[in-house]
Amino acid sequence: MPTNPKKVRQHGIKGAYVGGGWVDIEDCGDRFNITNPTPSDKTCDSCPNQTTCPRSRTRHVSVKDDGTYDVVIVGGGCVGASIARELTKYNLSILLLESADDVTQGATKGNSGIVHAGFDDKPGSVRAKYCWPGNxxxxxxxxxxxxxxxxxxxxxxxxxxxERKVLDDLMERGRKNGVQRLKILEGKSVFEIEPFCNPNTIAALHSPDAGNLIPYEFAIAMAENAADNGAEVRIRRTVSAIEATDAGFEVTADHWEPKSYAKTMHGSEATVPEPEVNDSKAVPAAVIAALGAAGAGFLKSQPQFTDEMAMGVAAAALVLALIVFLSSSAKPNRVQGEGKAKDSRKPVGTGGSRVSVDEMMVGGSGSMSANDGVVVGTEKIKCRFIVNAAGGGSDKISAMIGDDSFTIKPRLGDYLLLNREQGYLAKHTLFPCPDPVLGKGVLVQTTLWGNLILGPTARDTYLKDKMDMTDEDVQKFILSKCKDLVPDFDSKQVIHGFVGARAKNSTGDWIIEESKVNSNFIQAAGIDSPGLAGSPAIAVEVVRLLQKNGLSKAKNKNFNPNRAPIITPKDGWKGIKAGPVGKFTDPKVNVICKCEKVTEHEVITALRRSLPIDSTQGIRKRTRAGMGHCQGDAENYNCECRVADVIARENGYGKKEEVGRRPWPATSTLPQRWLEESEKENLVELAKK
Incomplete structure (x- = not known):
């Protein structure tokens, strides 16, 4: 097996990827660590009471004075989030509804993260129209x-x-689709840029414009910036009905919460009231101030007291009133650096239940049924326009207005993720020649964080033989196919597995158009691969369609396109420390996740942004806490419990049961979260078959 020629770059360690290229840590101050806080930072840090933020929605609302919204977007994946951000460039009232417990819990979470260039798409298709411009x-x-x-x-x-002839066909497709800088490399020139690919490779089609990212981090950034610019976001909202009205639509959304939260917080499954500002000492504080003022007036009327003495009494009373008020309204359990990992619920690594295909289509491990959710309220929302970006559930949303012109036909894509030390084996995203039916096929790629990712499968859920595949069948398929691309990866280095459900549809192409039933209902539906690459261009088109039908074009003069990063690039262990809980009280020093060097400050930063977070999964997606080699092993550093404690403290939760935890196995095909040596050896054997 080849030795590692050099350590693979890892986003956030000794530098960061910005705008497609690498920026060394000494230059990150100008390019990455932007100092101006985002509006969401200001909102939280300027809050005098540090009060608990609303659960399952943004702090602000964007509803108009007449109680309506201009646009309701159904679905918070990469497409819905991109549309929301694009719309905030205009003076509009926008509401984004997401059925899961966080944005990006559907297909956006479970995919390769490739920003395809678009050379594989059929010329003239909707996919081909938006992939390259989006890229x-x-x-x-x-x-x-x-x-x-x-x-x-x-x-x-x-x-x-x-296969060499297929490269010529792909090259011609790319030319017709407008893809630039494509080139076919022959013989040794392939190995000069990709030395560890299959030694039998005779040629390769090179697309230098293809890229990669972490898909859920992209969608979170888009949704967060949309919220910073005024869009309202509500999670855990399942749209159950849509009725056309003279003014537009009335949307019925069921608000759900985990049963454990409803019972723990309120002793009932029927209601979850919004948190209230703690003003229990506001009246006593006001009384003290008033008495001080009255006392000062009395003293001034007495000849034995000077005006200066009277004013001193009044000032002292005001100071005392301020102390009383602040001591009551500030939340003492939000003091940074004091979190202690008292949560006895260790991370789950065995047992549990598998997320079903139906659950994957509406949020996977973040869906209502996967979280044992109960409906705690029903909301009636009036709007002029609706954008259907509901991914796997988009056919059901469309049917609510009587448009049954398509159905979703889910295709599952399974992946395996390898430890970071395997990342040096692929510099580019490596594909085999595409299958005429199943598309691009498996791939091998080094992620932004340095891990090697293998997959996906292409299991159409309506085909019995595909759905009858066992976990070992899936693992064997991925490992053996990927060995044909990069023979030398070590299967024992697998640390994680997951599945995504792609929203393929019965038309065979993306659906981006006005509904034929109602022109104020815009379809951004049935979008599968390469939907991530096309999403920003799709957003521009959706806004154009809305404006064509009368949506205001008045610009938002306060639109801020910028967002500060959550992570802070690290120079090894300089300036940060890992140790027993409570040893380090400075959040910028205190490491919460040792494998990924995530600090308490980064967790707090994520929690104080504009999107609601109340689960360790939400923090995991934003900071990588728990995504490292040990996968949150309680016997290692117990980072999941540490994160849960910070969430509970920052959100003002009295009991840790209110913090959502990472489920197992969810969509993983691995036998358990932390593999035994015998299970790793089995993966090695499967790769040989």
């Missing part, structure tokens, strides 16, 4: 939003003369 938007978006984007390029490998 070209990502560098600037990352300069503004700092989600991390690497333009690593892609290679389609050919090992036979027949």
């Amino acid at each position: 070209q938007m990502f560098a600037q978006l990352d300069e503004e939003l700092h989600f991390g984007y690497q333009k690593n390029g892609s290679l389609v490998l050919a090992k036979t003369k027949e």
Whole structure:
């Protein structure tokens, strides 16, 4: 097995990826660590009471004075989030509804994170129309939003003369689709840029404009910036009905919460009231101030007291009143650096239940049924326009207005993730020649964080043989197919597995158009791969369609395109420390997750942004806490419990049961969260078959 020629770059360690390229840590101050706080930071830090933020929605609302919204977007994946941000460039009232417990819990969470260039798409298709233009938007978006984007390029490998001919066909497709800078590399020139690919490779199609990112971090950045610019976001809202009205639509959304939260907080499953500001000492404080003023007036009327003495009494009373008020309204359990990992619920690594395909289509491990959710309220929302960006559930949303022109036909894509030490084996995204039916096929790629990712499968849920595949069948397929691309990866280094459900639909192409039933209902539906790459261009088109139908074009003069990053690049262990809980009280020093070097400050930063977070999964997606080699092993550093404690403290929860925890197995095909040596050896054997 080849030795590691050099350590692979890891976003956030000794530098960061910005706008497609690498920026060394000494230059991050100008390019990555932007100092101006985002509006969401200001909102939280300027709160005098540090009160608990609303659960399951943004702090602000954007409803108009007449109680309506201009646009309601259904679905908070990469497409819905991109549309929300694009709409905030205009003076509009926007509401984003997401059925899961966080944005990006559907197909956006479970995919490769490739920003495809678009050379594989059928010329003239809707996919081809938006993939390349979307690809070209990502560098600037990352300069503004700092989600991390690497333009690593892609290679389609050919090992036979027949496959070599396929490269010519792909090249011609790319030319018709407007894709630039494509080139076919022959023989040794392939190995000069990709030394560890299959030695039988005779040629490769090189697309230098292809890139990669962490898909959920991209969508979170888009949704967060949309919220910073005024869009309202509500999570845990399942749309159950849509009725056309003279003014537009009335949307019925069921608000759900986990049963454990409803019972723990309120002793009932029927109601979850919004938190109230603690003003229990506001009246006593006011009384003290008033008495001080009255006392000062009395003293001034007495000849034995000077005016200065009277004013001193009044000032002392005001200071005492301020102390009383602040001591009551400030939340003492939000003091940074004092979190103690008292949560006895260790991370779950065995047992549990598998997330079903139906659950994957509406949020996977974040869906209502997967979280044992109960409806705690029903909301009636009036709006002029609706955008259907509901991914796997978009056919059901469309049917609510009587448009049954398509159905979703889910295709599952399974992945395996390898430890970071395997990341050196692929510099580009590596593909085999595409299958005429199943598409691009498996891939091998080094992620933004340095891990090697393998997959996906292409399991159509309506095909019995695909759904009858066992976990070992899936693992064998991925490992053996990927060995044909990069033979030398070590299967024992697998640390995680997951599945995503792609929203393929019965029309065979993306649906981006006005509904034929109601022109104020815009479809951004049935969008599968390469939907991530196309999402920003799709957003521009959706806004154009809305404006064509009468949506205001008045610009939002206060639109701020910029967002500060959540992570802080680290220079090894300089300035940060890991140790027993409570040893280090400075949040910027105190490490919460040792494998990924995540600090308490980064967790707090994520929690104080504009999107609601109340689960360790939410923090995991934003900071990588728990995503490292040990996968949150309680016997290692117990980072999941540490994160849960910070969430409980920052959100003002009295009991840790109110913090959502990472489920198991969710969508993983691995036998348990932390593999035994015998299970690792089994993966090695599967790769040989």
